[in-house]
Amino acid sequence: MGILEVKDVNKRFGGLQALGNVNLSVVENSCHAIIGPNGAGKSTLLNCLVGKLIPDTGSVMFDGQSVLGRKPYEINQMGISRVFQTPEIFGDLSVLENMMIPIFAKRDGAFRMHAVEHTENEKEIVDQAEHMLDSLNMADKRHFHSASMSRGDKRRLEIGMCLAQNPRLLLLDEPTAGMARADTNNTIDLLKQIKDERDITIAIIEHDMHVVFSLAERITVLAQGTPLVEDTPDKIKGHPKVREAYLGETA
Amino acid sequence: MLGLNKKDTTLLIIVAALTLLAPFILNPFPADSALAQFNAGYPDLMQRFVIFGIFAIGFNILFGLTGYLSFGHAAFLGVGSYSAVWMFKLLSMNVIPAIILSVIVAGLFALLIGFISLRRSGIYFSILTLAFAQMSFNLAYSVLTPITNGETGLQLTLNDPRILGVSATADGSIPVTNLFGIEMRGTYEMVAGPWSFQFNTGYYLCAIIMLLAFYLAVRIFRSPFGMMLRAIKSNNTRMSYTGLNARPYALAAFVISGMYAGLAGGLMASMDPLAGAERMQWTASGEVVLMTILGGAGTLIGPVLGAGFIKYFENIFSKINDNVLHSWFSFMPDGLEDAMVALVYPFIGKGWHLTLGILFMLVVIFLPGGLVEGGQRIMRAFKRRKPDETSSETTTEPAE
Numbered sequence: 001m002g003i004l005e006v007k008d009v010n011k012r013f014g015g016l017q018a019l020g021n022v023n024l025s026v027v028e029n030s031c032h033a034i035i036g037p038n039g040a041g042k043s044t045l046l047n048c049l050v051g052k053l054i055p056d057t058g059s060v061m062f063d064g065q066s067v068l069g070r071k072p073y074e075i076n077q078m079g080i081s082r083v084f085q086t087p088e089i090f091g092d093l094s095v096l097e098n099m100m101i102p103i104f105a106k107r108d109g110a111f112r113m114h115a116v117e118h119t120e121n122e123k124e125i126v127d128q129a130e131h132m133l134d135s136l137n138m139a140d141k142r143h144f145h146s147a148s149m150s151r152g153d154k155r156r157l158e159i160g161m162c163l164a165q166n167p168r169l170l171l172l173d174e175p176t177a178g179m180a181r182a183d184t185n186n187t188i189d190l191l192k193q194i195k196d197e198r199d200i201t202i203a204i205i206e207h208d209m210h211v212v213f214s215l216a217e218r219i220t221v222l223a224q225g226t227p228l229v230e231d232t233p234d235k236i237k238g239h240p241k242v243r244e245a246y247l248g249e250t251a
Numbered sequence: 252m253l254g255l256n257k258k259d260t261t262l263l264i265i266v267a268a269l270t271l272l273a274p275f276i277l278n279p280f281p282a283d284s285a286l287a288q289f290n291a292g293y294p295d296l297m298q299r300f301v302i303f304g305i306f307a308i309g310f311n312i313l314f315g316l317t318g319y320l321s322f323g324h325a326a327f328l329g330v331g332s333y334s335a336v337w338m339f340k341l342l343s344m345n346v347i348p349a350i351i352l353s354v355i356v357a358g359l360f361a362l363l364i365g366f367i368s369l370r371r372s373g374i375y376f377s378i379l380t381l382a383f384a385q386m387s388f389n390l391a392y393s394v395l396t397p398i399t400n401g402e403t404g405l406q407l408t409l410n411d412p413r414i415l416g417v418s419a420t421a422d423g424s425i426p427v428t429n430l431f432g433i434e435m436r437g438t439y440e441m442v443a444g445p446w447s448f449q450f451n452t453g454y455y456l457c458a459i460i461m462l463l464a465f466y467l468a469v470r471i472f473r474s475p476f477g478m479m480l481r482a483i484k485s486n487n488t489r490m491s492y493t494g495l496n497a498r499p500y501a502l503a504a505f506v507i508s509g510m511y512a513g514l515a516g517g518l519m520a521s522m523d524p525l526a527g528a529e530r531m532q533w534t535a536s537g538e539v540v541l542m543t544i545l546g547g548a549g550t551l552i553g554p555v556l557g558a559g560f561i562k563y564f565e566n567i568f569s570k571i572n573d574n575v576l577h578s579w580f581s582f583m584p585d586g587l588e589d590a591m592v593a594l595v596y597p598f599i600g601k602g603w604h605l606t607l608g609i610l611f612m613l614v615v616i617f618l619p620g621g622l623v624e625g626g627q628r629i630m631r632a633f634k635r636r637k638p639d640e641t642s643s644e645t646t647t648e649p650a651e
Contacts, residue, residue, distance in 0.1 A: 050492065076494035088492070092485040093478070101482055102493045104475055110496035113503060114475040116467075118254055122475060161493065 003028040003201050004049070004169060009058030011044055011225075018044045019055065020225045026169070031195055031202040033212045036222035042205045043085075045222070046173055049203075050082050051075045062169065073110050081162035082171045086178075087154035089161065091147030095138060098146050098157055099129035099164060106165045128164065136160045136190070152183030159190060163198070170194075172204040176211050188214050213237070259469050262551060266465055270458040273297055274448045281445035288575070289567055294438055294451030296566050298522050300559050301454070301461040302515050307542040307554030308461075308468050309511020313504050314540070315549035316477060318484035322377045322536050323364070323384025327357040327509040329391065329531030331516025333398070336405045336526045343415040344426045346435065346456070346521040350514065357513020358506055365505035369498055372487070384536055391528040404527030428521050430456060435522060453522045460518065461555075464511060469551055471507070480504050512539075541607075545614055547621025556622045561607065568603040 002025035011019040019041045026032045034042050047053040049060055051072040060067050067075050076082075090098050103125050108114075120126065133139045136156055141149065146157060155175060162170055175191070176184040188211055195202060195215070206212045212219065212233070219236045221228040228241055236242055255263065269276065278292030291297070310324055331353035338349035368379040391399040399405055409419045413426075420426050428435045435453035442448075471477050482490050483497050490497050520526050529535070538561065546557025576595055580588045598606045618624045 071496075072491040073494050073496050076492055082492050084488075084492075088486055088489040090482050090485040090489060093481060097478055097481075100475075101478065101490075101495070104479070105494040110494060111499040115477075115503075115507075116254075116470040117474050118256075118470075119473060119475050119478055120256070125475075161489075165494065 002026045003063055004203065005059075005061040006045070006049070007059045007061075009045070009048060009055040009060065011041075011048060011053065011055045018225050019048070022058070022222075022225070022227060024220060024227065024230075026201060026203055027218070028168075028201050029199055030217045031204065031215050033204045033206060033216035033219045034222055035206060035209075035212055035219060036228075039224075040222040041225040042222055043173060044225075046082075046171060046205055049075075049171060050080060076105075076165075076167075077110060079168040080171060081165055081167035081169070083155075083158050083162055083173060083175055085174045087151065087158045089146050089154055089158050091145075093146060094142065095133065095144050095146050095149075095157060096126075096129055096142040098161060099132055099142075100125050102161045102164045103128050103132075132160055132164045150183070151179055152186060155179070155183070155187055156190060159187075159194075163194065163200075166198075167200065169201045169203065172202065172206075174206055175204065176206070176208050184208065184211065187211075191215055253466070255469060255473070259473065259551075263462075263466060263469065266552065266555065267462055270301060270462060271455075273300070273454075273458070274450055278446060278448055282447050283445055285578070288570060291563055291567060292449060294436075294449055294454050296562065297451070297454045298457050298518075299562050299566070301457040302518050302522070303539075303542065303558040303562055304555040305457075305461050305464045305518070306512055306515035306539055307546070307558040308464055309508040309515070310539045311508075311543050311548060311550075311554040312468060312471060312480075312511065313508035314543055315554075316472070316480035316484065317501050317504050319369070319372065319501060319505070320377045320540065321368075321380040321505070321508075322533065322540065323380035323382075323387075324508070324512050324539050325533070325535035326364070326384040326387040326531045327361055327512035328516040328519070328535065329387065329526065329528065330360050331357045331513030332520040332526035332530055333391070333405055333516075334513070335517040335520035336407070336524055337398075339407060339413075339428065339520070339524050340411040341414065343413060344428050345415075346428050346430055346517075349428075349521055350460075350517040353517025353520070354510050354513045357516065358510040361506045361509020361513075362502070365502050365509070369501050369505065381533060381536070384531060385533055388528055388531040388533070391531060399526075399528060402528065404525050406525045428453075428524055457518050457522070460514070464514065465551075465555070472551060476500070476503070541611060545611055545621055547623030550621070550623040553621050553623040560622065564603055564607050564610075568599055568606060569601065571599040573600070 004024070004026040006022055006024040009019055009022040022045060034045065036042050044053065048055045049067065051067060051070050051074070054068060062078055062080060065078065067078065090101065100119070107125070130139065130142070133142055138153070138156065138160070141153065146154065149157070159175070176187050179187065191202070192215065194200060204212070204215065216233055218230065219233055220230045221236065221242050229236065229239055231239065253260065274292050274297065277297065278290045280286040280290050306328060310321070314320055334353040334356040335349035338352050342348055364380065364383045368376055368383065371379060392402060407425045409425060411418055417426060433452055435456065437452040439450045440447055441450065479495065479500050483501055487497055516530070542557035542561050543554045544557070545560060546555065547553025573592060573596055576592045576599065577588065580591045583591060596602070614621060620627070
């Protein structure tokens with residue numbers, strides 16, 4: 001029984017069957033990659049996991065509880081954090097403030113009024129945020145205007161913001177899309193480090209095979225909204241069906 | 252000091268000094284000089300400066316922090332005014348219960364309107380608030396006449412059933428608003444040579460309340476709550492995927508700013524106990540938007556500056572008429588004088604809106620951060636001229 005169990009999920013957009021009978025089980029503390037050609041339904045599946053979309057049929061269970069019908073912030077409070085394809089950070093705020101917000105959310109829940117306390121007096125939160133930035137090697141950037149940073153730094157910050165909440169499941173949507181090679185390698189190193197240091201389950205959607213084969217322990221191949229195969233990276237590499245559907249063109 | 256850091260404390264002290272010394276600062280010209288018409292240091296106008304300052308400070312908590320642009324904030328101001336006048340009619344001429352009631356009623360009203368309007372964001376939110384404010388205006392103007400006295404406006408009469416106090420004074424006139432016996436209209440006039448400075452009780456009450464309101468706004472801006480509000484403006488998607496429910500935060504900001512508007516309305520009625528529906532009209536809502544943007548949305552001092560700026564124009568520029576213009580240009584030859592007057596005339600008197608409009612456009616195009624950004628640029632230009640201080644400039648914040 002995995003920490004994330006997707007059963008018979010169907011999603012239809014008008015005439016398009018985006019997801020057809022998707023079954024997926026993500027084992028706790030593993031790194032599971034979902035790959036597939038464009039339009040395979042990877043992002044739709046991810047959106048069904050975080051409350052952005054509701055599947056037409058089927059169930060999505062996280063740690064024994066259904067996530068369906070819950071709002072994105074409620075699902076986050078259950079312990080699922082999501083990293084977006086284009087980094088979603090608070091661009092108008094400083095890097096340190098960006099890091100403090102998820103820590104506040106973790107401590108205080110979805111809503112709490114702290115209308116007159118001074119932010120600087122929240123020692124515990126500031127310390128945690130500083131510590132997190134340290135571990136990301138971003139301590140020197142803490143007063144930067146976060147929108148002015150490079151794509152790679154924004155991604156690093158976004159991943160850090162998710163980790164600051166100690167999520168049990170981290171969902172990554174093409175974390176290296178549109179990145180320079182050096183930034184991609186940095187991101188891979190960061191994710192490897194996270195995997196080694198924490199009890200965390202990672203589910204990753206990715207186009208870049210280099211990233212997938214460096215990180216994943218299990219891979220699900222999605223094609224036309226249906227899982228084709230699920231296996232270890234070594235087996236996937238040589239799988240004839242996969243070559244035909246996907247790798248054949250690129251490898 | 253007072254739970255603020257050094258920079259904010261300095262700002263608070265500057266604002267306090269400016270408001271408390273306003274009767275001097277706003278009366279720089281001798282009473283008999285030609286420039287005396289630019290003096291703004293009379294009680295009625297000074298009261299308006301600080302009352303609209305409170306209104307704009309509150310509006311800025313919503314618009315400056317969360318980015319939700321409300322086009323119906325005048326409704327809360329109007330509701331506050333009506334509540335205060337009813338308190339004068341029914342309970343007592345003391346302003347304290349009136350102000351308290353106006354804040355509470357405006358807060359409840361804002362809770363209702365905010366709860367519905369905040370289901371949408373962006374332009375739909377603005378339109379919803381505008382629609383609610385226009386509905387309130389029309390209700391006050393016609394349907395709710397028993398409460399609002401329709402187009403005449405709600406006024407005190409000689410037979411109000413005032414529980415604590417008298418319906419009419421011994422000499423048969425309507426009693427005046429007071430603070431535990433100190434009359435709001437009381438003014439002490441200090442004559443110093445050709446100058447005359449007026450110290451009005453009502454103004455000082457408003458000024459002290461504005462300082463409290465300003466202080467509270469600073470605390471909100473610097474609090475975790477304020478940070479969450481800025482996070483809503485910055486990235487709502489990240490907000491919800493970080494486990495935060497944006498709606499109660501936005502609603503809290505909406506109610507707080509509605510209460511500020513109610514406070515402004517209550518003070519307005521305390522200075523002059525009448526309330527009319529026109530206070531709730533959409534032009535009044537638009538005015539506070541202009542004040543905030545002109546001064547600098549999202550900055551602490553900006554809305555106060557914007558409010559002062561617009562109210563000054565409204566009251567001083569609109570009083571310049573063609574006779575005044577002729578006297579200004581009288582040194583010129585006749586033909587040229589008439590030409591100059593004809594050229595300037597559209598921008599003064601009733602045409603002050605034109606001047607204000609042009610200024611507003613210039614500010615929005617060249618100083619998107621409002622008057623505050625203008626001030627920052629001037630400060631920076633000054634700092635650059637002193638080369639010995641450039642080394643200590645490492646902490647300069649980037650302009651937003």
